[in-house]
Amino acid sequence: MRGRAITPHTRFYRIARIGLAAWAAFSGLNAQAADLGSTVKSAFGNTVLATYPDGRLQRIWLKEDGSYEAIGRRGKPSLGSWTLKGEKVCLKQTKPFRAPFSYCTSFPSEGGIGATWTGKDISGTPIELKLVKGIQRPTGGAGT
Numbered sequence: 413m414r415g416r417a418i419t420p421h422t423r424f425y426r427i428a429r430i431g432l433a434a435w436a437a438f439s440g441l442n443a444q445a446a447d448l449g450s451t452v453k454s455a456f457g458n459t460v461l462a463t464y465p466d467g468r469l470q471r472i473w474l475k476e477d478g479s480y481e482a483i484g485r486r487g488k489p490s491l492g493s494w495t496l497k498g499e500k501v502c503l504k505q506t507k508p509f510r511a512p513f514s515y516c517t518s519f520p521s522e523g524g525i526g527a528t529w530t531g532k533d534i535s536g537t538p539i540e541l542k543l544v545k546g547i548q549r550p551t552g553g554a555g556t
Contacts, residue, residue: 452501454524459548463540464533471548474501483550 455474462470468485474494475481480503482490492505501519505511520529528542 451521452496452519454527455543458525458546459544461542461544461548462531462533463542464537465539469550470539471550473547487550 452474453476456476458473460472460474462472462485464470464485470483470485472480472482478493478495480492480494482492484490488508490505491507492503492511494504495502495514502514504514520527525543525545528540531539531541533539
């Protein structure tokens with residue numbers, strides 16, 4: 413049995429889904445932050461962990477220099493930059509491809525270690541998010 417042919421069109425959408433997955437962990441947040449800059453600082457050196465209904469995990473690491481790194485639930489890495497715009501964190505992917513837009517969303521005001529909140533990924537799938545201590549890299553296969 414042959415798999416589906418990979419065309420430039422399907423390849424673009426596959427890569428786009430990987431990049432959008434990095435943004436998914438921040439979608440659906442509904443907090444107001446008086447001082448977002450200090451709240452986001454709690455994410456530096458730590459991991460934003462998104463858990464999907466099927467148990468797969470996605471990880472995002474915000475860095476002090478304005479960059480971020482992520483590993484999606486399928487185990488694919490992405491990189492980009494983050495900025496603050498008002499009371500929102502905005503992510504713009506640069507690898508595996510440069511996204512032509514930024515994705516902005518609010519960040520929980522109680523964003524310290526152990527903070528948990530719910531959201532939805534880009535396709536509307538509900539996810540549970542948690543800020544965990546340290547850089548938590550996957551130890552097994554994709555999405556573990």
